[in-house]
Amino acid sequence: MxxxxxxxxxxxxxxxxxxxxxxxxxxxxxxxxxAPRGRIxxxxxxxxxxxxxxxxVDHRDIPGPNEILLIERDQPVLAASHVRxxxxxVLLVAHTSREMARRAxxxxxxxxxxxxxALDFRVAPRPEQIQYGADNVLKRLKIEKGDVERALAHAPxxxxxxxxxxAQEHVYLETQGMIAWLEEDVLVVKGSMQCPYYxxxxxxxxxxxxxxxxxxxxxxxxxxxxxxxxxxSTIALHAALLALKARRPVKLVYDRxxxxxxxxxxxxxxxxxxxxxxxxxxxxxxxxxxxxxxxAYVTLSPVVLSRGIIHAAGPYACxxxxxxxxAMFSNAVPFGAFRGFGAPQTLFACERHMDVIARTLRMDPxxxxxxxxxxxxxxxxxxxxxxxxTDRVAVLERALxxxxxxxxxxxxxxxxxxQRSKRRGIGLATFYHGAGFTGGxxxxxxxxxxxxxxxxxxxxxxxxxxEMGQGxxxxxxxxxxxxxxxxxxxxVIGEPDTARVPNSGPTVASRTTMVVGxxxxxxxxxxxxxxxxxxRARGSVVKDAIAHWYAAHPxxxxxxxxxxxxxxxxxxxxxxxxxxxxxAFAWAAYVAEVEVDLRTCATRVIDFVAVQEVGKVxxxxxxxxxxxxxxxxxxxxxxxxxxKFKDGAMVNNQLTNYLIPTSDDVPPIRVxxxxxxxxxxxxxxxGLGELPIDGxxxxxxxxxxAATGTEPRAIPLTPERLxxxxx
Amino acid sequence: MSTVQVVFTLNGAAVSLDLDPAExxxxxxxxxxxxxxxKEGCGEGECGACTVYLDGxxxxxCLVPTYQVRGARxxxxxxxxxxxxxxxxxxxATxxxxxxxxxxxxALWIGAHPELLETHTIRELMAGNLCRCTGYDGIVDxxxxxxxxxxxxx
Numbered sequence: 063m064x065x066x067x068x069x070x071x072x073x074x075x076x077x078x079x080x081x082x083x084x085x086x087x088x089x090x091x092x093x094x095x096x097a098p099r100g101r102i103x104x105x106x107x108x109x110x111x112x113x114x115x116x117x118x119v120d121h122r123d124i125p126g127p128n129e130i131l132l133i134e135r136d137q138p139v140l141a142a143s144h145v146r147x148x149x150x151x152v153l154l155v156a157h158t159s160r161e162m163a164r165r166a167x168x169x170x171x172x173x174x175x176x177x178x179x180a181l182d183f184r185v186a187p188r189p190e191q192i193q194y195g196a197d198n199v200l201k202r203l204k205i206e207k208g209d210v211e212r213a214l215a216h217a218p219x220x221x222x223x224x225x226x227x228x229a230q231e232h233v234y235l236e237t238q239g240m241i242a243w244l245e246e247d248v249l250v251v252k253g254s255m256q257c258p259y260y261x262x263x264x265x266x267x268x269x270x271x272x273x274x275x276x277x278x279x280x281x282x283x284x285x286x287x288x289x290x291x292x293x294x295s296t297i298a299l300h301a302a303l304l305a306l307k308a309r310r311p312v313k314l315v316y317d318r319x320x321x322x323x324x325x326x327x328x329x330x331x332x333x334x335x336x337x338x339x340x341x342x343x344x345x346x347x348x349x350x351x352x353x354x355x356x357x358a359y360v361t362l363s364p365v366v367l368s369r370g371i372i373h374a375a376g377p378y379a380c381x382x383x384x385x386x387x388x389a390m391f392s393n394a395v396p397f398g399a400f401r402g403f404g405a406p407q408t409l410f411a412c413e414r415h416m417d418v419i420a421r422t423l424r425m426d427p428x429x430x431x432x433x434x435x436x437x438x439x440x441x442x443x444x445x446x447x448x449x450x451x452t453d454r455v456a457v458l459e460r461a462l463x464x465x466x467x468x469x470x471x472x473x474x475x476x477x478x479x480x481q482r483s484k485r486r487g488i489g490l491a492t493f494y495h496g497a498g499f500t501g502g503x504x505x506x507x508x509x510x511x512x513x514x515x516x517x518x519x520x521x522x523x524x525x526x527x528x529e530m531g532q533g534x535x536x537x538x539x540x541x542x543x544x545x546x547x548x549x550x551x552x553x554v555i556g557e558p559d560t561a562r563v564p565n566s567g568p569t570v571a572s573r574t575t576m577v578v579g580x581x582x583x584x585x586x587x588x589x590x591x592x593x594x595x596x597x598r599a600r601g602s603v604v605k606d607a608i609a610h611w612y613a614a615h616p617x618x619x620x621x622x623x624x625x626x627x628x629x630x631x632x633x634x635x636x637x638x639x640x641x642x643x644x645x646a647f648a649w650a651a652y653v654a655e656v657e658v659d660l661r662t663c664a665t666r667v668i669d670f671v672a673v674q675e676v677g678k679v680x681x682x683x684x685x686x687x688x689x690x691x692x693x694x695x696x697x698x699x700x701x702x703x704x705x706k707f708k709d710g711a712m713v714n715n716q717l718t719n720y721l722i723p724t725s726d727d728v729p730p731i732r733v734x735x736x737x738x739x740x741x742x743x744x745x746x747x748x749g750l751g752e753l754p755i756d757g758x759x760x761x762x763x764x765x766x767x768a769a770t771g772t773e774p775r776a777i778p779l780t781p782e783r784l785x786x787x788x789x
Numbered sequence: 790m791s792t793v794q795v796v797f798t799l800n801g802a803a804v805s806l807d808l809d810p811a812e813x814x815x816x817x818x819x820x821x822x823x824x825x826x827x828k829e830g831c832g833e834g835e836c837g838a839c840t841v842y843l844d845g846x847x848x849x850x851c852l853v854p855t856y857q858v859r860g861a862r863x864x865x866x867x868x869x870x871x872x873x874x875x876x877x878x879x880x881x882a883t884x885x886x887x888x889x890x891x892x893x894x895x896a897l898w899i900g901a902h903p904e905l906l907e908t909h910t911i912r913e914l915m916a917g918n919l920c921r922c923t924g925y926d927g928i929v930d931x932x933x934x935x936x937x938x939x940x941x942x943x
Contacts, residue, residue, distance in 0.1 A: 064878050071886030072874040072893055074826020074866035081825035233921050235830045235838055235887035284828075284887030285921055318831040531885025531922045683927075687881040690924030717835035717919070725925040726916040 063550055063681060066535040067282070079239040079253045079281040080315045087241070088117060088156035090304045090314035091167035094324065095145035095152055098181065098393040098709045099193070100174035102143055105153060108169030116166055117308040119154040124303065126270030130295055131263050136194075137359035137396070139268050139299045145174055146193065147358035147395050148711035149324045151296070156304045156312050179393035181710055183355035184332050194391040200356045201364035201389045203371055205443050205639045208382035213347035217338025221419045225335070225411035226776040227759070229355075229705040230328035230698075231712070232400060233722050234530075236284020238325060239315030240298045242305035251302055252279040255294035256286045257568035258526050262560045264295035265302055273560075280558040286530040287695070288399030291570050292362055293325045322715035326398025327705060329366055329389070330355040333374065333411035338382075343423050343430045345380040348443075352387035352408055357396035358710070363389040366397075368500050370404025372444060372643045373756075376412035377454060377494040378431075379440040394710035399570065401692065402755045405495055406699070413491040413760030414775065417767055427764065428467070431458060431492050445640045452675050452738045454649050458492055461651035461673040464734060470655060470669075474769070486668075488655045489764025491757045496644030497749025498573040501634035504626055504645070509567035511581040513542065513589050514556075515620035517612040519605030521546065521589065522554040525566040527578050532751055533684040534574055540680055541579045541744045545586045547600025564623075572749025575680065576646065579744025581624040589622025629742040646740045646748045650674035652693070652757035656765040663781040663788060665701055665766055669729055674753060675736040678746030682735075685750060690731040692754025698723045700759035704778045795859045800868040800943075808855055815839045815850040818865055826866040826890045830919065837918035840891035841865045842942065847898050849917075866890035868943045873897065873935075882931035884922030892918045896932045897942035906936070 070076040105120070107113055121128050121142040128142060129135040141152045152172050157163040180191040180198055187198045194200055214220060240253030249271060255261055255278075262278045265271065278298070283290060297314055304312040316324070331354050338347035352371050356363035371387040420427035435454045441447050462468070467488060474486040498504050512524040523542055529535045535555050542553045556563055566578050587597055593607040611620050634641040655669040672689050679685045702721045706714045714720045739746025763774050772787040792807040799822070808817065818824040818841070827850055830838030834849040841850045842864040850865075874893065876882075882896075883889040892915070899905060899914050906914075911932050912925070920928060 065881070065883065067886070068878045068883050069871060069874065071883045071889045072877050073869065073871050074828075074890040074893075076886050077825060078828075078887065080829070081819075083823075233919075235836065235885065235919065235921055236828070237830075283885065285885040287921070317829075318833070533884070683879075683881040687884055687923050687927050690926045691884065691920075691922045692924070694924035695921065716833060717831040718833055722919060722921065724916040724919060725912040725929060726910075728925060730926055730929070731924050 063540050076282050078236050078284050087311035089160040089163045090156045090312045091163040092151050093153035093167050093170045095150040097174040097176050098148050098179040100176040103175050104173040106171040111166050111169045117156040119303045126268045131267040134360040147393050148709055154300050154304050183390040183392045198391040199388050200360050200391050201367050203387045205385040210347050210349050210382045210384040213382035214338045217346045218341050219339045221422050222336045223415045223418050225333045227331045227407045229330045230703050232287045232289030234285030237316045237321040238297050240301040241313045242301035243311035250277045251298045252281050254283045255280050256290045258558050258560050259565045261295050261298045277561045280528045283530040287401045291399035319715045328400035329397040331407035335415045343425050345434045347382040348375050348380050350374045350385045354389040355392050356389040357394045359396045361396045361398045366404040370408045373405040374408035375443040378434040379436045383443040402752045406756050409493045409756045410759045417764045444643045446642045457649050457675050457736050458651040461653050461671050465653035465671040483660045485658045485769040487765040487769025489761050490653045491760040492651045493756045494647045494649050495753040497646050498577050499571055505628050507567045509626040510564040511566040511585050511624050513585040513622045515608035519609040520552045522556050524556045524563045526558050526563050527566050527569045527574050528558050537575050537680050541582045545583050546604050572751045575747045576743035576749045584624035585622045648676045648748050648753045652761045654761040654765045658769045663784040671732045673734045676750045677740035677748035679735050680745050680747050686733045689733045689754045693731045693758050694723050694728050696755045696758025700762045700777050797858045798862045810856040812855050814853040814855045817855040824865050824867050838888050838891040840894040847895050864943050876934035877931040880931040881927035888920045900935050901941050903939050
């Protein structure tokens with residue numbers, strides 16, 4: 063099936079938040095902190111502005127607690143007395159003219175008496191820099207399996223390494239934006255978001271409104287990648303506060319530079335490995351330390367850390383594993399959800415380290431992985447028994463065959479000997495990604511989904527899960543249509559509007575197709591039961607039964623429902639961090655071929671092969687596109703995307719100097735799927751969205767290592783960084 | 790604020806506007822004329838989401854003061870016939886859709902000028918349109934499929 067809303071997007075008819083018609087509204091603007099930490103002593107309004115024309119909001123206008131509801135409640139909606147990072151929101155202004163609002167925002171001076179800021183998450187804070195708990199540690203987590211110290215002490219070989227990854231900006235092409243207005247006494251907020259119910263909960267909390275007086279609607283969303291998971295609660299609150307005070311609709315849409323400066327980014331990370339092995343390369347012990355920069359508020363850092371450490375040991379079997387993780391407070395813009403959610407950082411370290419190990423042992427990195435890839439019946443670091451029937455070595459072999467790995471390796475030896483200034487290399491990464499919320503997360507979410515019959519016999523899927531480019535509308539349509547044996551035209555996907563749809567959970571964590579799609583199947587079954595049919599009834603029989611039901615129940619409403627149920631046999635111990643971390647893992651092997659110019663130290667990816675096992679592929683075109691897009695985002699993270707920080711603020715907050723890959727920076731991404739249907743996912747699907755960003759960075763750096771004989775250990779591997787290694 | 794009168798042809802029809810001489814063509818299209826198909830991605834000419842044709846050439850409308858198009862011919866994505874876009878749908882050239890109208894404008898312009906491919910690759914010619922979702926393969930495949938006819942975009 064082709065993308066359902068595709069033609070509307072291609073013709074420009076799709077209306078995103080900034081495209082929606084709006085009458086008699088004000089443009090909102092945000093006034094932000096100039097300092098990374100300090101006490102606000104004054105707010106000065108410039109003399110050249112007629113302030114009577116403006117609606118102005120500060121923390122005193124917040125009806126409820128000045129808190130953005132998330133895991134913790136440490137982040138204010140608007141800073142009151144203290145600021146904790148540059149660009150923290152302090153004040154809001156609104157005016158009928160966007161330009162006037164912009165100039166007015168610039169005419170406000172926030173006077174801050176600076177206090178000592180914590181700006182390097184890698185070093186222990188000095189006492190005067192401590193702002194969270196006793197040591198600025200936002201969250202500590204540990205996984206222990208076996209006896210690592212003892213195993214390391216007896217290991218014939220121990221290899222150590224430290225690996226660093228930088229922040230990454232999402233660069234969804236549509237910047238963040240919200241509009242807010244009042245309908246009678248109901249506050250309506252509509253905008254670009256991944257999680258309507260997160261926004262709803264945040265609005266209810268800080269505005270002290272019950273759910274009947276708040277309504278959140280997702281507008282078509284131009285990319286998210288996690289950047290529109292938690293941040294939209296902030297901008298929604300800001301738009302709502304202005305609208306409540308102005309008693310008029312307010313539009314708050316960031317321009318690119320504000321979006322890049324003020325919103326979350328991928329957590330920078332430092333990961334240290336100490337690995338014990340036999341001389342022939344069998345893993346005996348993995349001792350891993352993971353440190354994340356959390357930024358100035360807790361946001362989602364504890365769960366990013368959780369996913370990060372769970373993936374840190376890689377897709378390998380090892381009896382003795384210790385993974386200690388901590389997320390640090392710093393006075394940087396808060397880091398948040400970004401596709402992969404901690405796993406890309408730790409898998410970069412793990413997979414780069416595997417090649418360092420191979421070189422130390424004078425062993426083929428392919429053979430090292432073949433030897434250690436987890437087999438069915440073996441246990442992960444959390445003790446989860448892998449028993450899904452996937453042949454992970456076969457996934458690797460397929461990637462090697464498609465990329466002609468061995469031939470290229472030989473060809474590179476000849477190429478590199480003949481060339482003066484060019485070097486070629488090939489590298490790989492084997493990895494995995496857990497789908498859905500971690501541990502008991504899906505049970506805790508308790509997602510609920512409805513499918514309504516319509517009087518004409520069609521059905522409408524009512525879910526809070528959103529389309530942001532990844533294909534929800536299309537895949538949900540396919541899942542419902544296939545289950546009922548009807549055509550895609552018989553399926554309507556309802557607008558994610560909290561006044562109409564139940565809370566089927568956030569659109570994150572590679573869960574939408576696998577988890578929520580499966581709820582659609584069960585809700586459809588429930589609907590069929592309610593019209594007196596069993597699961598074998600398909601097509602016009604079902605449509606006719608729905609239409610007859612409405613004829614027999616005037617004014618009635620036919621609804622099928624499903625609530626999440628954990629797959630059988632899943633158990634998770636949150637205290638000990640042991641058990642089944644995820645219902646299912648997707649498995650992958652990626653191969654990158656690079657060419658390095660020794661004069662400029664520029665690295666170019668010249669071929670890329672991505673092989674993965676994601677259960678059943680429901681829509682091959684969309685699935686391939688997800689992988690290709692994720693890989694290219696990973697190429698950017700690996701080689702060029704560098705957030706430059708000063709006082710914890712991104713200073714290259716423009717697409718002029720924060721570079722993402724263009725079509726000319728990447729080769730065709732060659733994608734292949736190995737299919738092994740997962741019995742508890744929709745049509746046998748597992749999660750796919752995040753997996754593709756885990757593999758490119760280590761595969762590319764392993765290729766650079768092979769090409770140049772250096773051991774790069776930090777990304778982005780910019781020409782400057784590589785120059786330091788090669789000269 | 791002093792305004793100036795600007796007359797130009799937009800999607801085949803004459804337009805006359807009184808506006809601030811510094812107003813961007815992008816804002817004129819979107820906020821004054823309600824043609825919201827043209828998107829703002831960066832506001833500084835890097836991403837290509839706001840691509841329109843100015844006298845038949847693709848330009849970033851965020852960098853063009855509307856005053857400069859007086860007497861000129863402007864076409865926006867709204868002028869593109871939907872029937873032309875089948876290959877883009879089939880190849881997965883659109884995901885989130887925010888870059889898509891700009892991509893379509895550049896792609897159809899390349900299709901209208903097949904001689905460009907004697908000196909440039911599709912990847913080089915599309916490099917002014919950033920896309921964060923597709924990894925570009927869907928776009929390049931669509932341009933490939935749609936190529937070779939030399940048809941004008943509009």
